[in-house]
Amino acid sequence: MTVPTIESLPPLADKLESAKRAAAYRAIDENIDFQNDRVIGIGSGSTVVYAAERLGQYLKDSEYSAQVAQFICIPTGFQSRRLILDNGLKLGSIEENAAIDVDFDGADEIDTDLNLIKGGGACLFQEKLVSTSSKKFVVVADYRKKAPKYLSTNWKSGIPIEIVPSAYVRVSDDLKKLGANHVIVRQGGSAKAGPVVTDNNNFLIDADFGMLENPAQLHDKIKALVGVVETGLFIDNACKAYIGNADGSVNVFTK
Structure with a gap:
């Protein structure tokens, strides 16, 4: 061939x-x-x-x-x-x-x-x-x-953020303090009752911050939160x- x-x-x-x-x-x-x-x-x-x-x-x-x-x-x-x-x-x-x-x-x-x-x-x-x-x-x-030009122009589902499961309430509150308009723990859908669990046995949060003019700065702020494993911003x-x-x-x- x-x-x-x-x-x-x-x-x-x-x-x-x-x-x-x-x-x-x-x-x-x-x-x-x-x-x-x-x-x-x-x-x-x-x-x-x-x-x-x-x-x-x-x-x-x-x-x-x-x-x-x-x-x-x-x-x-x-x-x-x-x-x-x-x-x-x-x-x-x-x-x-x-x-x-x-x-x-x-x-x-x-x-x-x-x-x-x-x-x-x-x-x-x-x-x-x-x-x-x-x-x-x-x-x-x-x-x-x-x-x-800016991230979150077409993608409307928010920034995916992997978190330690026990920290989901704390991280959700902290993301709102950073300016998130909407924060949800991603759910597994009809096939699974409860949150999505990653390959690392963590939860995912989707946080909407609107259009991102400075994604690097936001990544650093989110990554500094206790309970955050990693963000879906690749800078x-x-x-x-x-x-x-x-x-x-x-x-x-x-x-």
Whole structure:
């Protein structure tokens, strides 16, 4: 099998999926050093599905298979662990591979400085651990995720914040004192009675602060609260963002 070019691929029935695929495939094509990279971060979300798929295609190509077979892929949660295994890639752990060459992950929203809101999928701590352990952090997303300027312009669900369960009342009150308009403990929905529990056995709070003109300052204030494990604000972390469009084109933003 030869890795198909993006241009040769038939369009998907859903234009949104075509946008995601185009962004993820191009990001993999342009940011993997097949000769020198060995440890690859694989994040979470619907666009990252296509990043793992693209790596799996390279694994089946005789020109690249030997190199890709040596890649150790580090997941950010249960979904990405399955993506790695389902595409025939080698699964590793960050405990044994603390230095990562390149990480590919999605975003809930991206501002013009490539700051991100992440955590809609409840994996924000592992996602931040992997991305900040990487030499390069590359974001893949569709056109809906790009803010015209400030974070929380399009994303209206608030900033995801991972917290110690016993601190949820204290942290909720402290977030309101910081200026949050609305604070909720994320619930598990109809399939689960009670709050969402992360892979680290913590709760998630979603806090709405409106549009974020200074996300770095807000991140620091939230992170300083007793009971907060991590915030879904990824500040000055990503080096590139690949944004797929409905027509299959991709916009690339760099820092």
